[in-house]
Structures are given as structure tokens and as C-alpha cells.
Amino acid sequence: MEIVQREKLIVYLKNMKHERHIRKYGHIVYSNKQLKYVYMYVDTERVDEIxxxxxxLKYVTNIVGSPYKTLKKVYDKEKHEELN
Incomplete structure (x- = not known):
């Protein structure tokens, strides 16, 4: 079995009743009814297309990619740690 690389998208909707319509584009992990957004995973190869x-779609207001790729994952020692 091959592991497929996926990327998280945050999709903002006008109304949460449209959540079921966007299920065909990817795997929905979390949905927030108050703020009207959905976390969904999509194959990395198909991100641009999706x-x-x-x-x-007229009921999608905004799409934000996951900020995980831009986060700093390796940290240097802080200045106060070097003194000890």
C-alpha cells in the first residue's frame, strides 16, 4: 500500500448546508458551524485543480492553505539558553 501525500485546505462557506456538496473534492476532517468553515484533506498532486x-462555486467565500509548510520546524538555541 502506497502512502499518498495530502495537504489540508481550510474552506470558508456561505452556509453550512453546502458542506455535503464539497465532500466529493476531498476528505472532510472538521467543520465549524459557527464560523462556517471546513478542514479538508486533498491529494497534493491535485491541490491546484481542486x-x-x-x-x-458560488457558496465558497475563501480558501486558505495549511500554514504547516511555512512553519519553522527546527529551532536554534535561544540566547538565554546559550549562557548556561
């Missing part, structure tokens, strides 16, 4: 399709 984002284009989602942007064309």
Missing part, C-alpha cells in the same frame, strides 16, 4: 474548482 482549489480552482472550489473557487468557482
Amino acid at each position: 482549489v480552482d474548482k472550489l473557487n468557482k
Whole structure:
């Protein structure tokens, strides 16, 4: 079995009743009814294609990619730690 690389998208909707319509684009992990957004995972190879399709839908207000790729994962020693 091959592991497929996925990427998380945060999709903001006008109304949460449209959540079931976007299930065909990826795997929904979490949905927030108050703020009207959905976390969904999509195959990395198809991200651009799916984002284009989602942007064309009239009930999607905004799509944000996961900030995980841009986060710093390796930290240097802080200045106060070097003194000890």
C-alpha cells in the first residue's frame, strides 16, 4: 500500500448546508458551524485543480492553505539558553 501525500485546505462557506456538496473534492476532517468553515484533506498532486474548482462555486467565500509548510520546524538555541 502506497502512502499518498495530502495537504489540508481550510474552506470558508456561505452556509453550512453546502458542506455535503464539497465532500466529493476531498476528505472532510472538521467543520465549524459557527464560523462556517471546513478542514479538508486533498491529494497534493491535485491541490491546484481542486482549489480552482472550489473557487468557482458560488457558496465558497475563501480558501486558505495549511500554514504547516511555512512553519519553522527546527529551532536554534535561544540566547538565554546559550549562557548556561
